[in-house]
Amino acid sequence: MDVDSPTGPSGLHALARWFLPHASERQMHSTQSLLFTLLLPSLLQLPIGWHLLHYPQHRLPRLIMLPFVVLTAIRCGFSGHVEYTTQSWLNLDLGISAFFTSIRAIWLATKTEAPKYIANDGKPAQPLLLELIGTMRFAGFDIGVPSASEPRWDFIVNRLITSAWCYIGWDILDVAVKHPLVNPATHLGIGSLKICREGPLGLFAEALVFLSVGSIFVYLSIQGSCAFISAISALFVPSTQASWGDLPYIFPLKADSVRALWSTHWHDLFRIMFLDLAFKPTASLARRLGLPRKAQKALGVLAVFTLSGLMHEAGIEGMSWGHADQGWGAGVEGWSYATTKFFVLQGVGVILEDVLQETTGMKVQGWAGRIWAFTWVMGTGWPMIDVWLRHGIIPACPTSWQLSKPLVNAVLSALATWRTS
Known part of the structure; x- marks a missing residue:
């Protein structure tokens, strides 16, 4: 077979590289292209979700649509990038979103029984299709987590308090792990546990970075964002409370x-x-x-x-x-x-x-x-x-307002002085 033929190995390779380009071939996203790549895969799931709700036993049309959705999700997730030293958390989100959107589409396409909405006496707060596509834990559906049962104002106040505490924790850690005393390579957009360990704060810096990146940042970001978004949702549209379960952690x-x-x-x-x-x-x-x-x-x-x-x-x-x-x-x-x-x-x-x-x-x-x-x-x-x-996960983390910067700087400087004295 002619390797230079469009249908030969080189043609297939070129097609594969178009869907999943090498990192060095990805172009910088504009605001418009970033929004497009974030929204398009979710929009393409709507026909699959609609078909599942109305014709759950007939999988063939959904299976026919599935490859198009998955390939589009992969292309959108890896076609470009944003500035990696300051906004690379969006690159992280794009990659995970491409994978998650693909498996969600597979899940929607292969099911033979439509999830049943059981919250709010079966009356969704928004069109049922959007409830199905928008939820991750399927709160309000028979297959998902139970809807949060707190009285509305308790629900709102408790979650706003949780989101505030999570943000305070995020602010402190954001300042700490990006501090040159903790990660001397932050300004380069990289890091490593070895670099942290060999810095001025030694094992303390290594342990702080390890625990922050490995668990605390993940906890604060997911718990805090879920708490805040659900509180605002229930505040302005009370019926949406049923679309939220208890907090994830x-x-x-x-x-x-x-x-x-x-x-x-x-x-x-x-x-x-x-x-x-x-x-x-x-x-x-x-x-x-x-x-x-x-x-x-x-x-x-x-x-x-x-x-x-x-x-x-x-x-x-x-x-x-x-x-x-x-x-x-x-x-x-x-x-x-x-x-x-x-x-x-x-x-x-x-x-x-x-x-x-x-x-x-x-x-x-x-x-x-x-x-x-x-x-x-x-x-x-x-x-x-x-x-x-x-x-570069540390420089890539979304930057807080750094309200705690004076306090954290003072504590880290004191630790460094104590360690070298």
Whole structure:
């Protein structure tokens, strides 16, 4: 076959590169192109969602539309970039959004039963199609989390208070982790745990950055934004309260096992789709292969965490422009796919807990369980966090108003002076 032919290997390669261009080939987004790439994939899901609501048993039309939606989502997610030293969080969002939009489209296309809206006496606060496409946790639907049951004003006030505390925490950490005493390479748009450790604050800086990037920033951003948006929504349109469940996080520090952390205390934004697209098909395949029930469950757990890892790899790929560590599959010191491996190891931790209980009758719980869960998650997270730092995740985080800057600067300077005295 002629390799230069449009239908030959080079033609297929060129087509693939158009849908998923190399990081160095991505053009700078304008405001208009950025809005277009953010909105188009969601708009293209509307026909699939509408068809599911009206003709759930007839999947063929949805399956025909599916490749177009997925390819468009990939193209929109990775066709361009924004300034990587100040606004790269948008590159991260574009990458994750491309992956999430694709799996949501797959989920909508493959279901054979339409979700039923059960909140507000079955009367959605907005058109049912928008409720279905707009929600991540499917609050108000029979398949989703229960709608928040607080009285309206308690709901609004409590969530505004939560969002305020989250913002204060974000402001303090934003100033701290971007400070040159903590991350001396911030001005270069990069970082690493080693750079932080070798800086003026040593292990304190490394631990602060590790915990902030690995968990605290994620918690504050998701919990705070969900609290604020839901409060404003319920304030101006009371009926939308039913479209919100309880806040995504439930006291993560109270998790007394790896399973409890990921199944109960950490956010559940993707849980329903991950179970339907990863756990159930994998467990079903294992059952058809004649594997024991415990093996079916274990493989299903690993499939869910693998899917989560791949979604976060897409975020890394979105941030790869301008960095030597090229996105998808990035690792440190020969540990490739560090992000995916971290999530797979969380599944391994869950399985180890199940094996311990089944073989000894001992359940991982209490303070011993908390120490175990913290040690496992933190210990397996080091390579992943270093990869994200090398891709500039700290400078890329949205900048707060930095109201706490004078206080944080004074504290960090005092620590540096104390350490060198």
